[in-house]
Amino acid sequence: MSTDVKEFIDKPYESGFRTDVEADQFPPGLNEDVIRGISAKKEEPEWMLEFRLKAYRHWEEMEEPDWQNVDHQTPDFDAISYYSAPKNKPKKDSLDEVDPKILETYEKLGIPLDEQKMLQNVAVDAVFDSVSVVTTFQEKLKEAGVIFCSISEAIQDHPELVKEHIGTVVPYTDNFYATLNSAVFSDGSFVYVPEGVDCPMELSTYFRINAQHTGQFERTLIICEDDATVSYLEGCTAPQYDENQLHAAVVELVAKENSEIKYSTVQNWYPGDEDGKGGIYNFVTKRGMCQGDNSKISWTQVETGSAITWKYPSCVLKGDNSTGEFYSVALTNNHQQADTGTKMIHLGENTRSKIISKGISAGESQNSYRGQVKVTPRATNARNYSVCDSMLIGQECGAHTFPYIDVQNETAQVEHEASTSRIGEDQLFYLQQRGLDEEDAISMIIKGFCKEVFQELPMEFAVEAKKLLGIQLEGAVG
Amino acid sequence: MLLEIENLHVEAEGTEILKGIDLKVDTGQIHAIMGPNGSGKSTLAKVISGHPDYEVTRGDILFEGESILEDEPDERAQDGIFMAFQYPVEVPGVTNSVLLRQAYNARQEARGEQPLDPLQFDDFVREKCKLVDMDPDFLDRNVNVGFSGGEKKRNEILQMAVLEPKLGLLDETDSGLDIDALRTVADGIKSLAGDDNAYVMVTHYQRVLEYIEPNHVHVMVGGRIAKSGDKDLAVTVEEKGYDWLADDIETTGAA
Numbered sequence: 100m101s102t103d104v105k106e107f108i109d110k111p112y113e114s115g116f117r118t119d120v121e122a123d124q125f126p127p128g129l130n131e132d133v134i135r136g137i138s139a140k141k142e143e144p145e146w147m148l149e150f151r152l153k154a155y156r157h158w159e160e161m162e163e164p165d166w167q168n169v170d171h172q173t174p175d176f177d178a179i180s181y182y183s184a185p186k187n188k189p190k191k192d193s194l195d196e197v198d199p200k201i202l203e204t205y206e207k208l209g210i211p212l213d214e215q216k217m218l219q220n221v222a223v224d225a226v227f228d229s230v231s232v233v234t235t236f237q238e239k240l241k242e243a244g245v246i247f248c249s250i251s252e253a254i255q256d257h258p259e260l261v262k263e264h265i266g267t268v269v270p271y272t273d274n275f276y277a278t279l280n281s282a283v284f285s286d287g288s289f290v291y292v293p294e295g296v297d298c299p300m301e302l303s304t305y306f307r308i309n310a311q312h313t314g315q316f317e318r319t320l321i322i323c324e325d326d327a328t329v330s331y332l333e334g335c336t337a338p339q340y341d342e343n344q345l346h347a348a349v350v351e352l353v354a355k356e357n358s359e360i361k362y363s364t365v366q367n368w369y370p371g372d373e374d375g376k377g378g379i380y381n382f383v384t385k386r387g388m389c390q391g392d393n394s395k396i397s398w399t400q401v402e403t404g405s406a407i408t409w410k411y412p413s414c415v416l417k418g419d420n421s422t423g424e425f426y427s428v429a430l431t432n433n434h435q436q437a438d439t440g441t442k443m444i445h446l447g448e449n450t451r452s453k454i455i456s457k458g459i460s461a462g463e464s465q466n467s468y469r470g471q472v473k474v475t476p477r478a479t480n481a482r483n484y485s486v487c488d489s490m491l492i493g494q495e496c497g498a499h500t501f502p503y504i505d506v507q508n509e510t511a512q513v514e515h516e517a518s519t520s521r522i523g524e525d526q527l528f529y530l531q532q533r534g535l536d537e538e539d540a541i542s543m544i545i546k547g548f549c550k551e552v553f554q555e556l557p558m559e560f561a562v563e564a565k566k567l568l569g570i571q572l573e574g575a576v577g
Numbered sequence: 578m579l580l581e582i583e584n585l586h587v588e589a590e591g592t593e594i595l596k597g598i599d600l601k602v603d604t605g606q607i608h609a610i611m612g613p614n615g616s617g618k619s620t621l622a623k624v625i626s627g628h629p630d631y632e633v634t635r636g637d638i639l640f641e642g643e644s645i646l647e648d649e650p651d652e653r654a655q656d657g658i659f660m661a662f663q664y665p666v667e668v669p670g671v672t673n674s675v676l677l678r679q680a681y682n683a684r685q686e687a688r689g690e691q692p693l694d695p696l697q698f699d700d701f702v703r704e705k706c707k708l709v710d711m712d713p714d715f716l717d718r719n720v721n722v723g724f725s726g727g728e729k730k731r732n733e734i735l736q737m738a739v740l741e742p743k744l745g746l747l748d749e750t751d752s753g754l755d756i757d758a759l760r761t762v763a764d765g766i767k768s769l770a771g772d773d774n775a776y777v778m779v780t781h782y783q784r785v786l787e788y789i790e791p792n793h794v795h796v797m798v799g800g801r802i803a804k805s806g807d808k809d810l811a812v813t814v815e816e817k818g819y820d821w822l823a824d825d826i827e828t829t830g831a832a
Binding site: 523524525526528529530531532533534535536537539540543544546547548549550551 | 626627628629630649650651653654655659660662665666667668669670671675676679680683684687719736740
């Protein structure tokens with residue numbers, strides 16, 4: 100490999116600035132008082148506190164799993180602050196009252212919250228550290244009957260909806276980090292699309308970790324009633340700190356009969372520096388329940404950030420004829436590690452699932468695809484199609500594939516394809532010989548490789564995702 | 578003079594492959610470089626276009642009077658050097674039309690000229706497809722993915738037609754083609770050749786030279802040009818093979 104290509108990947112993280120706002124932050128440490136404190140800050144009803152405490156007591160008995168193909172120090176849970184909110188807590192629906200510094204932060208990240216300047220037809224919920232600071236386009240959504248707000252507000256204003264669904268897809272006992280999240284979650288987004296409604300705009304949440312020594316534990320719940328559809332996107336960034344920061348989110352999706360949820364993620368948390376110092380631990384549990392017949396859940400993720408990404412957005416295909424899809428691009432560079440993939444659990448008859456995973460490893464990074472396809476005895480005529488492609492850039496990175504296939508019904512059809520390729524000098528030379536400079540040539544090869552996934556992203560975000568990949572890869576090919 | 582190569586010595590992984598090449602190519606000319614396997618003829622084409630595997634240890638390559646040894650492959654391409662590959666490379670997920678347009682516009686920009694938008698480019702490229710008898714459906718297919726050998730070679734000529742180079746280097750473009758495909762490719766090259774450009778064809782066989790008549794023929798043996806002449810040299814080589822030239826060069830070397 101040429102040295103030019105090595106130089107090319109190492110463009111600095113562009114979202115690594117910190118915003119100076121006064122924060123209302125809990126001292127580090129975790130105990131029942133902290134959990135009661137969070138619940139009290141949020142003025143939560145008793146049932147919510149009970150849910151948190153049950154989770155906390157369960158978590159105390161748990162140990163962090165070690166089967167994942169990543170190498171890390173278990174975070175010191177007593178060194179993390181579990182609640183950090185900008186002090187000047189804004190009132191909803193009024194941008195004027197949001198701390199201008201926070202608005203500036205989002206502006207700088209390319210996410211203007213001013214509705215005039217915003218992307219047409221995209222409503223945004225902005226989460227800053229532990230709390231949601233503003234949700235745009237509330238009026239327009241209300242007309243359609245769609246509820247889009249922070250989960251804290253939903254607990255206040257729509258307690259029956261939250262109570263009925265929270266923890267039904269990801270139970271509080273589910274896994275170490277999901278259980279921790281259930282105990283301490285701070286904020287996140289809530290979406291409710293009533294029967295027969297096609298949500299008139301894209302919904303989007305932007306998560307920003309700002310404060311140091313804090314964890315972000317957001318919780319998102321999306322409910323789609325019969326014959327309803329919604330498309331939701333989340334984006335994430337964080338400042339550069341030398342310490343690792345923990346992000347342990349839970350996302351639950353509930354799709355009822357004939358409904359469709361499309362969930363897209365563009366994740367650009369701070370990945371750490373080129374020596375592997377600092378960066379976000381992105382340990383997330385995302386799961387969708389295709390509860391009703393003919394329902395569909397589609398996950399699309401573009402993961403370029405975080406020191407460690409460890410997550411498996413999954414679908415439980417309970418309704419007959421329901422469909423689950425997972426489209427993923429995971430890019431790792433320098434010392435980043437990713438162990439990501441999906442689970443498709445076929446419970447209903449004629450259920451379908453599709454997995455398209457593209458892993459790109461550069462630098463000294465390690466990138467693993469881990470996926471499970473399970474066909475239970477009742478799932479007659481289930482079908483799965485999986486493609487896992489890995490691309491290596493350079494000589495010191497690694498790509499790994501761990502498919503788990505468990506078929507308990509003989510009518511099932513499960514197909515799995517995998518490939519590994521390397522960006523070769525031949526490919527680069529070919530494109531450069533046609534007049535493309537090295538940067539454009541690499542970017543063309545990568546975009547081609549990821550095409551099937553980018554096609555699934557809403558237009559505006561596809562452009563952003565392609566840009567992100569370019570930035571993350573500069574200097575990578577060597 | 579369009580291209581001047583002076584005493585060019587080239588190594589790859591410590592082995593000397595080219596051992597002192599001198600060659601001059603002017604506009605309006607077509608040169609053929611022949612030679613047995615391992616004679617260095619393909620290496621010469623790759624070195625002119627800047628392949629990173631080769632190291633120039635002595636000598637120089639001048640293009641339009643200036644040394645290009647320090648230039649990146651893309652800079653050379655933008656100067657007007659094009660190489661049709663012996664083994665065109667696949668680029669999955671990238672359509673022919675996207676590559677062609679991006680390459681065309683990169684060159685336009687380098688020359689300070691207007692890029693074409695996708696619609697304008699589509700009209701432009703469809704005309705070019707006719708030159709190589711290529712179905713425009715090929716524009717929507719991924720670059721060289723699933724192409725037959727003949728389709729890949731025609732695709733190279735299509736790219737060349739779009740980029741309109743000053744110097745076209747054809748690296749065994751004729752190999753692996755049946756007679757009809759060979760004729761199509763040769764017709765394409767002929768229609769592009771003119772007074773303001775030049776072509777250097779690297780080839781194993783004399784066959785293609787029946788369709789495209791070269792002004793100059795050079796025979797390479799063992800990293801040197803053993804003999805240069807007109808098109809009759811190609812015929813002699815076809816009849817006598819390369820051995821007599823090898824003897825020749827050894828004699829010269831010994832003297």
